[in-house]
Amino acid sequence: MADDEDQQQAPASQTVEEPLDLIRLSLDERVYVKMRNERELRGRLHAYDQHLNMVLGEVEETVTAVEIDEETYEEIYKQTKRTIPMLFVRGDGVILVSPPLRAGA
Amino acid sequence: MAASSREKFYANNTLAVLLIAMENNNVRVETKNESLIKGRLINCDGFGNLNLINATIINVRGRKIKVDEIYIKASSVRYVQLPNKINPMEEIEKHISRSKQRKPQMPAKYKKEKT
Numbered sequence: 001m002a003d004d005e006d007q008q009q010a011p012a013s014q015t016v017e018e019p020l021d022l023i024r025l026s027l028d029e030r031v032y033v034k035m036r037n038e039r040e041l042r043g044r045l046h047a048y049d050q051h052l053n054m055v056l057g058e059v060e061e062t063v064t065a066v067e068i069d070e071e072t073y074e075e076i077y078k079q080t081k082r083t084i085p086m087l088f089v090r091g092d093g094v095i096l097v098s099p100p101l102r103a104g105a
Numbered sequence: 106m107a108a109s110s111r112e113k114f115y116a117n118n119t120l121a122v123l124l125i126a127m128e129n130n131n132v133r134v135e136t137k138n139e140s141l142i143k144g145r146l147i148n149c150d151g152f153g154n155l156n157l158i159n160a161t162i163i164n165v166r167g168r169k170i171k172v173d174e175i176y177i178k179a180s181s182v183r184y185v186q187l188p189n190k191i192n193p194m195e196e197i198e199k200h201i202s203r204s205k206q207r208k209p210q211m212p213a214k215y216k217k218e219k220t
Contacts, residue, residue, distance in 0.1 A: 046193040046194065047120060047123065047193050047194065047197070048120070049118075049119040049120040050119065051119060051120075053119060053120040053121075053153075054120070055120065055123060055187075055193045057193075084184075084186055085189040086186070086187040086188065086189055086191060086193070087184055087185070087186055087187070088120070088123065088124065088184065088185040088186075088187055089183075089184055090153065090179070090182045090183060090184070090185075092180070093137075093183055
């Protein structure tokens, strides 16, 4: 995260003033990122910027594809997963950032 | 690379600073059109446009092409896979302190006092 120098109030970087500040609360935590093209990322948020470019560590990417069976016309959802140790994500592909979904929450 | 004031702003105030800090490392760039480009990152600008050398391009059909140099527009990038063992914040801070060393510093006695 690259901050402007705003040193007038010492703990200014700790108050939540705008939506981007909510992401700051998740720094160094595991996050869930929903991206365009039916992709999802789960990883540790190391850095982000105003464009939502992000650096994620130990990230698992899930790509969801739908196949339609020719005969039965049923929709089969296929998920492809892979893990990347350190990933820079370009912000224009990001839809949302959230703490990871907990089962039953 | 371009040195407009907008580019300089982006180079110092967005995560492009990390890509610039990663110059000379081997990276893997995944593009929005499902190509994978592995190579050594030679240059990156404030917008995130990338210059790689000794690159291998694997397109969506699996075809491999080797090129000496490739220029990748920032807007076509989906992911950049960075070397495994780096610590992003450390690399950014190292890069900023290197840039500060190159730039001549204002001698202390001429610095205006902050009111």
